[in-house]
Amino acid sequence: MIAGRGIRVRLGGRVVVDGVDVRADAGEVVALVGPNGAGKSSLLAALAGDLPAGGTVEVAGRELAAYRKVDLARLRAVLPQKAQLSFPFTVSEVVRMGRAPWAGRPESAQDDDAVDEALRRTETSSFAQRPFPALSGGEQARVSLARVLAQQTRILLLDEPTAALDLRHQELVLTVARERAEQGAAVVVVLHDLGLAAAYAGRVYVLADGRIRGSGPPAEVFTEELLSEVYQHAVEVLPHPHTGGPLIVPRRKL
Amino acid sequence: MRVDDDSGRIRATGSAPDEQAAAAPPAARDQAAVRRTAARGQSRRAAARGPDHRAGRVSGLVGGLVLGLVVVCLVAAGRGQVPISPGEVMGSLLHRAGLEIGPLPSAVQGENALWLVRFPRVILAVVVGAALGCAGALMQGVFGNPLAEPGVIGVSAGAAVGAAAAIVSGVTILGSWTTAGAAFAGGIVTTFLVYAMSRANGRTEVVTLVLTGVAVNATAGALLGLLMFLTDDDGVRAIAFWQLGSLAQATWGAVAVAGPCALAGLAVAAACARKLDLLALGEAPARHLGVDTERLRITAIVATALLTASAVAFTGIISFVGLVVPHLIRMVAGPGHRVLVPASALGGAIVVVSGDLLARTAIDYQELPLGVLTAVVGGPAFFWLLRRTRARAGGWG
Numbered sequence: 001m002i003a004g005r006g007i008r009v010r011l012g013g014r015v016v017v018d019g020v021d022v023r024a025d026a027g028e029v030v031a032l033v034g035p036n037g038a039g040k041s042s043l044l045a046a047l048a049g050d051l052p053a054g055g056t057v058e059v060a061g062r063e064l065a066a067y068r069k070v071d072l073a074r075l076r077a078v079l080p081q082k083a084q085l086s087f088p089f090t091v092s093e094v095v096r097m098g099r100a101p102w103a104g105r106p107e108s109a110q111d112d113d114a115v116d117e118a119l120r121r122t123e124t125s126s127f128a129q130r131p132f133p134a135l136s137g138g139e140q141a142r143v144s145l146a147r148v149l150a151q152q153t154r155i156l157l158l159d160e161p162t163a164a165l166d167l168r169h170q171e172l173v174l175t176v177a178r179e180r181a182e183q184g185a186a187v188v189v190v191l192h193d194l195g196l197a198a199a200y201a202g203r204v205y206v207l208a209d210g211r212i213r214g215s216g217p218p219a220e221v222f223t224e225e226l227l228s229e230v231y232q233h234a235v236e237v238l239p240h241p242h243t244g245g246p247l248i249v250p251r252r253k254l
Numbered sequence: 255m256r257v258d259d260d261s262g263r264i265r266a267t268g269s270a271p272d273e274q275a276a277a278a279p280p281a282a283r284d285q286a287a288v289r290r291t292a293a294r295g296q297s298r299r300a301a302a303r304g305p306d307h308r309a310g311r312v313s314g315l316v317g318g319l320v321l322g323l324v325v326v327c328l329v330a331a332g333r334g335q336v337p338i339s340p341g342e343v344m345g346s347l348l349h350r351a352g353l354e355i356g357p358l359p360s361a362v363q364g365e366n367a368l369w370l371v372r373f374p375r376v377i378l379a380v381v382v383g384a385a386l387g388c389a390g391a392l393m394q395g396v397f398g399n400p401l402a403e404p405g406v407i408g409v410s411a412g413a414a415v416g417a418a419a420a421i422v423s424g425v426t427i428l429g430s431w432t433t434a435g436a437a438f439a440g441g442i443v444t445t446f447l448v449y450a451m452s453r454a455n456g457r458t459e460v461v462t463l464v465l466t467g468v469a470v471n472a473t474a475g476a477l478l479g480l481l482m483f484l485t486d487d488d489g490v491r492a493i494a495f496w497q498l499g500s501l502a503q504a505t506w507g508a509v510a511v512a513g514p515c516a517l518a519g520l521a522v523a524a525a526c527a528r529k530l531d532l533l534a535l536g537e538a539p540a541r542h543l544g545v546d547t548e549r550l551r552i553t554a555i556v557a558t559a560l561l562t563a564s565a566v567a568f569t570g571i572i573s574f575v576g577l578v579v580p581h582l583i584r585m586v587a588g589p590g591h592r593v594l595v596p597a598s599a600l601g602g603a604i605v606v607v608s609g610d611l612l613a614r615t616a617i618d619y620q621e622l623p624l625g626v627l628t629a630v631v632g633g634p635a636f637f638w639l640l641r642r643t644r645a646r647a648g649g650w651g
Contacts, residue, residue, distance in 0.1 A: 050538050073544030086398035086534040087589035097532055101544040151543070 008054035076155035098150035387602020390576020405573030408470025416440020499625020574632020
């Protein structure tokens with residue numbers, strides 16, 4: 001559905017993504033993980049077409065540059081790391097902005113339903129009429145996700161959607177991402193929490209210093225050797241006593 | 255104290271809210287204050303009837319503004335050395351339209367006073383006010399900053415430099431359009447200059463924008479001073495007129511030049527409105543929603559320059575209308591540009607027509623400069639806005 005080949009990004013004279021191949025197919029959640037400064041967000045920005053990047057990005061079989069912006073907006077939605085808003089629009093107005101690409105098309109008949117559904121799914125309906133800037137960081141993050149969901153695209157690029165959230169809402173957000181994938185969407189998500197990545201992603205890419213150090217199902221990729229080396233901190237990987245999935249725990253001197 | 259996520263209720267936990275707020279760092283305290291106020295205003299009742307409530311307010315606002323503008327225009331056209339009642343003004347208009355309804359002006363020279371002096375002046379005031387109000391709303395949308403305004407950031411001054419250069423050099427290549435054309439050129443150059451200088455990393459900081467405005471206004475002031483030094487007494491008088499701002503030189507010819515420019519600018523602004531809403535999310539998110547942000551910015555900036563130029567070409571600098579009017583509209587109707595842009599145009603027109611009425615009738619046989627009058631009201635309003643913006647963003651965001 002979305003694929004990048006040989007992606008190379010330079011920022012401020014430094015190569016932050018160095019010849020990376022990634023792809024996400026319909027129906028899967030793909031997580032990008034790695035230490036700070038590994039190039040995860042830059043790689044996602046390159047996939048979104050926000051950064052001038054070497055290599056090629058293909059969206060639904062066509063090169064990214066060949067799309068008109070509005071056609072692309074009906075195909076893929078992007079959740080930024082940090083939400084900003086210049087004027088005090090209400091939550092429901094912000095979520096409705098996600099419907100903008102469908103204006104003047106038959107799909108715009110579903111605007112109300114799409115907005116309601118997105119608000120309900122992110123548990124933001126109760127403050128739909130409050131001004132966005134008056135919300136807490138975690139509430140704003142969920143509203144931004146609601147806006148992205150309301151866009152109803154087949155590709156979702158999410159940059160750290162769980163960063164500002166509590167435990168319950170982290171699980172909620174990734175459950176929503178997984179649901180969207182089960183309905184046929186391709187989801188690429190940047191995550192810091194390896195436990196969340198292991199639980200919700202079908203495949204993960206481990207990045208460090210702008211290169212891919214491992215890729216595949218989390219159970220195969222998340223090994224003690226790789227994670228300890230990449231994060232420069234000793235890490236233990238244990239099987240979960242009930243599910244058998246990998247549990248990632250940093251070694252602590254306590 | 256915190257706002258409960260799911261119910262919107264406020265719960266106090268631990269120490270009293272104000273003690274906690276006092277212990278928090280200033281930025282957090284401001285944020286907490288904003289959140290508290292917002293939560294108080296937006297009770298669950300408001301959440302339940304929110305959209306209808308706002309829609310009602312919007313139609314009420316637009317209807318009220320249209321009605322207010324008509325009334326203010328009828329009154330303004332009647333007041334002056336030859337008094338004419340609003341009914342007679344209406345009657346004169348209807349008779350010219352071919353309808354024999356209502357009384358004609360009973361005063362000697364009443365018809366002439368209306369059609370040669372008052373109507374062009376009132377209509378030019380409408381054009382100038384609508385252009386300024388709309389330019390303010392448009393510019394604030396493009397900069398993503400509620401303090402952007404042609405006067406504050408120096409675009410009006412840049413346009414005045416262009417016009418003054420045309421007056422002083424005596425160039426008339428464009429005939430009666432020369433001054434307006436030079437003002438437009440000055441306005442557009444200044445707008446792009448301010449835009450380029452005040453943006454960093456895809457956004458415009460309040461402090462950078464305002465300081466850029468200070469620098470641009472200072473430079474424009476120096477250029478105007480230089481032009482005044484170079485020219486003769488008539489030129490000095492013409493340039494001084496520019497800086498004070500007045501509708502005293504309104505003619506049908508001025509209306510014929512400024513009107514179409516302003517209409518074109520208003521049309522472009524209205525067409526951009528929906529995209530400006532999306533731009534509030536930031537550059538990249540707007541692009542992800544299908545907006546060609548670069549094209550939108552350039553279109554909007556050209557429209558702003560067109561509006562500002564049509565506003566200052568015959569009247570000089572009338573400041574703060576574009577700052578205060580959109581702000582008041584936002585407080586009533588919310589920040590959506592599809593209402594904000596036309597409502598700011600209507601509101602701006604009301605302000606300038608009534609301001610001009612006050613300027614020419616407050617003192618017998620004398621005229622106050624309108625620009626001075628709007629600055630007297632607008633200056634303190636700007637001060638208040640600055641304080642408010644600072645409190646809301648928790649700093650010079």
